[in-house]
Structures are given as structure tokens and as C-alpha cells.
Amino acid sequence: MTSLPPPGSISIDDTIALEQRAGALRDQVFGRQVFVRGVIEVSNFCRQNCNYCGMRRDNRDLRRFRLELDQLRDLIRHGLPEVITDLNLQTGEDTVGIREIVLPLVEMLREETKLGISVCLGTLDPKLYDDLRRAGASYYIIKLETGNREHYRDIHAPGTYEKRLEAIRYLASTGWSVSSGFIVGLPGQTRAHIEETLDLLSELPLAGASVSPFISGEQTPFAGQASADFATTISSIARLRLRNPGYVIPAISALNLLAEDGYVRAINAGANLATINLTPPANREDYLLYKRSRHIMHEKRVRSAIEQAGCTISTVSLAETMRQRRVAAATAS
Numbered sequence: 001m002t003s004l005p006p007p008g009s010i011s012i013d014d015t016i017a018l019e020q021r022a023g024a025l026r027d028q029v030f031g032r033q034v035f036v037r038g039v040i041e042v043s044n045f046c047r048q049n050c051n052y053c054g055m056r057r058d059n060r061d062l063r064r065f066r067l068e069l070d071q072l073r074d075l076i077r078h079g080l081p082e083v084i085t086d087l088n089l090q091t092g093e094d095t096v097g098i099r100e101i102v103l104p105l106v107e108m109l110r111e112e113t114k115l116g117i118s119v120c121l122g123t124l125d126p127k128l129y130d131d132l133r134r135a136g137a138s139y140y141i142i143k144l145e146t147g148n149r150e151h152y153r154d155i156h157a158p159g160t161y162e163k164r165l166e167a168i169r170y171l172a173s174t175g176w177s178v179s180s181g182f183i184v185g186l187p188g189q190t191r192a193h194i195e196e197t198l199d200l201l202s203e204l205p206l207a208g209a210s211v212s213p214f215i216s217g218e219q220t221p222f223a224g225q226a227s228a229d230f231a232t233t234i235s236s237i238a239r240l241r242l243r244n245p246g247y248v249i250p251a252i253s254a255l256n257l258l259a260e261d262g263y264v265r266a267i268n269a270g271a272n273l274a275t276i277n278l279t280p281p282a283n284r285e286d287y288l289l290y291k292r293s294r295h296i297m298h299e300k301r302v303r304s305a306i307e308q309a310g311c312t313i314s315t316v317s318l319a320e321t322m323r324q325r326r327v328a329a330a331t332a333s
């Protein structure tokens, strides 16, 4: 199923050597350990209108949902797998849902659990970032999608390129660990854009970054466009690791839509974070990034992928690892 690299890209042998070097570097810095985080997709309301994303506000055919606080409290108290050390709360850009659901949930998680708390909620008013940080979240995921200013504008990525960079810098300067990332294979993307994006992801004050393969969304202006090339995606993951030894790099479930062993290959190429989807099954299909037939990573699949990659599950949380790093950096300076 793996597609051949396009003309002008590196050979398969070179790609495999790159992946091996990247995996070895991950081992040196983190050991053969993979963080396991749960994700709950809390709301699919979104005020943005990204050309690549099925949750864009112009998609009138999508059933919008905001999970109930009671249901979520119940899920957190009784429905979390034991392996997860961190939990990520994710939404479209939905300030109402963030204030009314995410914020109280972060407070509850902080009071009742030891879980590290990540959030992926979009570009917000700085006061809302501050409130979330104060409530106990410490890891903010905010993707760049593309590191080229014109391309960013052309694909209607959130707000403006400048504002997105400003948000990343603000978050990093106010005590958040920030993770960003980009999408390989977006319509209009050139090889030079990928280089520019990798440069930018190395320069920004980040704790981590991701490489996601573009999968065309059914209900978007990009419907019907070709999906990302697998070899380009996996070699981008490896290069991201080689250039940023200390980054936390997630394996992305959509990789399994491009190659049967895509997720395992990502871990072998230096990824060190796996995600278990904990969104209630009734709502999963409506958290529409691209297709309704998502590749859902449940606990068994995550355990099996980590095992197949010859790795073990980290017992220390992402949040605690980052806290220790901050303390070490402060003591050193």
C-alpha cells in the first residue's frame, strides 16, 4: 500500500537509513519509551474555516456537538485506561465550550487525578490561555500547519500566520510547554515549503512537534485532492527528530490510512508519543478532520504498535517530564 516516493525525492534505502538514525537518537534522549496520552474531543464547533478541515464553519452538513460536563466527569472518573499518564482535551475553536466545559474539566482533573493535562483548543484570547494554565493545564498543542506565510493564507489556516506565531511565543513565555506541527501533502505545498516549515519548527520555543499526513476531507474545498505521500511524511518525521533531539513527537493515527504499518514506522522513525482516543463512540465520527472512516487508536492498538516497535510505555507523564526539564533549565541558568 505504501506509495513510491515522487521523482526527485530520496530513495527507499535512504529513507530507511534516515528512520533508523532518527529512532536511535530518540533512544539516546528518551530511551525506548513512548508516552501514552488519552484524547477527548470535547466539541466540534469551530469559528475557523480552514480549507483542509471538515470541521470548518462553512460545513453546514456536520452535526455539531459539545459534550456534557456530567458525561465527561463520569468518563474521567470511571472510563480512563490505566496506561495513560496524560490527557489531552481537544475542541474546534469554540470559546463557549472552552469556558463552560474544558476549563471546569481541567480544574476537576487537577483536583482529582495526577494526570498531566494537555489542551488543543486553537488561537484564543491570551486571558483564556492564562486561565487554563492557572487551572492546571501545562501542555498546549497549536499547529502551524504550514511554515510558509503565503501558503498559510491560501489554505485559510486559522487567523494569520503572524498571529499564530505570536500565540506560540506567548504560550511559551507564560510557562506552557508548546507543541506545534504541520501537515505534509497539503494542496499547494512545495518541497521548499517543507524545508521552510522544518526550519521554523526548529527555531520556535517548542517542546514538541508533529507531522500529519494530509488526507482530503470529504466536506471541504480540498475534497478529492490526493493524500500525502507516505515516504515524504515518514522522512519528515525522521528529519524532525534528527534536528530536534529533545522534542516530543507524536505518532499520528492517520498514518495507518496510508500504510498498514504507518504508526509503527513513525515510532521507529523517532516518534515517542501515542494517543488513545477516548471520545465517546457516538461523537467520534462528527469530529470530522477528514473522512468519517477514521482510523481510531484504541488501547489495544496503541499497546500493540508500541510493542511491535520494540518500545515500552512510559510511566512518567509528559507533563512531569517537561516540569523536570524546566526545573533543570532554571537551575542551570
Ligand code: 5AD
Residues within 6 Å of the ligand: 052, 053, 054, 143, 145, 182, 183, 212, 213, 214, 215, 216, 217, 289, 290
Ligand atoms: N488532513 C490532515 N490533518 C488534518 N487536520 C485537519 N484537517 C486535516 C486533513 N485534512 C489536522 C490539523 C489540525 C488537527 C486538529 O487536525 O493539523 O490542527
